[in-house]
Amino acid sequence: MTHPLITEITELATPIAEQLNLEIANIVFQTNKNPSLLRVDIRNRVGDTSLDDCEKMSRLLEEILEGKDIIAEAYSLEISSPGIADVLTTDREFISFQGFPVMVKTHTPHKKKTQFEGTLRSRDEDFVYLNCKGRIVKIPRELVEQVSLRSASE
16 A cells, blocks of 8 residues: 555655656655655666665755655655566556566455466556466456566576
8 A cells, every 4th residue: 555645755756856867666655664764766767777866866855855844753765776676667667578577466356366477468547467377367457556577487
């Protein structure tokens, strides 16, 4: 389940990322940790995401978050680049990783399951399509919690 502050944090982080020629890949706020962890995954639009990109984003976002005071509790801010094993979120990622092995998790059962493994076929406005052992499985997007890449050996 997405934390209610994610939308507001995204609205604050996106212009900063754009100013630095970055894009926001994912934002997660884990309140089950002590202190809570706000993790923002960024991607450089023109090349590899560098440590310098992460440092600049961290400094500017921290300044904005502290100024707006939208997070009442103590938290740690972590800026990183998404790795190959991370979650697919953007249309670009779903197009780029067609044909790759993925794991789809749903928040409520679909066809009596909450996890589906297969090869990513596509995604449209209504469904995520997987090839599961030669059969095409349509998973309603409103049920999808997460789509993550898996290595072929998993």
